[in-house]
Amino acid sequence: MHNDEDKLKDDYQLKPKKKSSKTIFSILITALLGLLNFSKLAVIGKLLFTLLKASKFAGTFISMGLTVVLYAQFYGWLFALGFVAVIFVHEMxxxxxxxxxxxxVSAPTFIPFLGAFIKMKTMPKSVREEAITAIGGPLAGAFITLVCIVLYILTNNHYWAGLAYxxxxxNLFNLLPFGSLDGGRISKAISPFIWVIGLVMALFxxxxLHAYILLIIVFFGIYEVFTMFQKKSETAQYLFVEPSFRLKIGFSYLLLISALAVLMIYSLDISKSFTDSLYR
Incomplete structure (x- = not known):
């Protein structure tokens, strides 16, 4: 999933913000290492600081590292690394x-326990562009899911099947056709009325599942619908797409959902078979 932000126009204002961002990341990592007091994490901290100076993806590397460290405290290092990796591929x-x-757009930024996002410094000029940027995430997600399945077949290690699931x-969750989710952005190019189906699905x-995080998506989705109605003339121009593109994006959307559903069911069957074998 990616969040929209207005483009910063003043270079003088831009530089302090970057510096401030680095300072915040540095403070967070230093505090985390101090609290956990693990010698291995000190090495990770030094590595992240080096990446901070060397790459425009510094914020990505640091927020990824911080997220991995935090997840590892609850779920273990293997899960943390795999989970963050699949989110990274999606955002890329x-x-x-x-x-x-x-x-x-900015490089991906991770927020522990909430996910990741990229900042849009320039907005899409049409719903066509918005749909293309939106479908890129779950498409990359389907690819890494397939890679995990292949790794399971090659190694017979059920870790890869679990990660594939x-x-x-x-990625299927992100394809829910409503609001700021990828599916909402894609389905808008097919027909905005699909959002009605997405809203019902979100409420269900x-x-x-007691997925109360969806309340935020529902709230902002409803707000966006009202905004579109208030600016009908601008919205009509923005939502215009050629019938051929509508057909292509609609077919791609359904094909992607089907592929991910098949991969999820397959990996779930593998995981269930493995779990059942442990209790025989």
């Missing part, structure tokens, strides 16, 4: 498709 899908369209589930998931 958004990043690369945005760059292909000539949009100015997790990746498929996360909130009730059935």
């Amino acid at each position: 899908g958004h990043y690369l498709t945005s760059k292909q369209l000539g949009l100015d 997790l990746s498929a589930f996360l 998931l909130i009730w059935k």
Whole structure:
């Protein structure tokens, strides 16, 4: 999933913000290492500081490292590394498709326990561009899910099957056709009325799975619908797409959902078989 932000126009204002961002990341990592007091984490901290100075992806590397460290305390290092890796691949899908369209976007930033996002410094000019940038994430997610399945077949290590299931589930969830989720951005190019189906699905998931995080998505999604109605003339121009593109993006959307569903069911069957064998 990627969040939209207005482009910063003043270079003088931009530089202090970057510096401030680095300072915040540094403080967070230093505090974390101090609290956990692990010698291995000190090495990770030094590595992250080196990456901070060397790459424009510094914020990505540091937020990834921080997220891995935090997840590892609850779920173990293997899960933390795999989970963060599949999210990174998903976000890079958004990043690369945005760059292909000539949009100015930031490198991915991770927020522990909430996910990751890329900042849009220039907005898509049409729903066509918005849909293409949106589908890039789950498309990359389907690819890494397939890679995990292949690694399971080659190694017979059930870790890869579990990671494949997790990746498929996360990407399918993101394809829910509503609001700021990737599916909401894609389905808008097919027909905005699909959001009605997405809203019903979101409310059902909130009730059935107690996925209360979706309340935030529902709130902002409803707000966006009202905004579109208030600016009908601008919205109509923004939402216009050629019928041929609508057909292509619709077919791609359904094909992607189907592929991820098949991969998720397959990896779930593997995981269940493995779990059942442990209790025989």
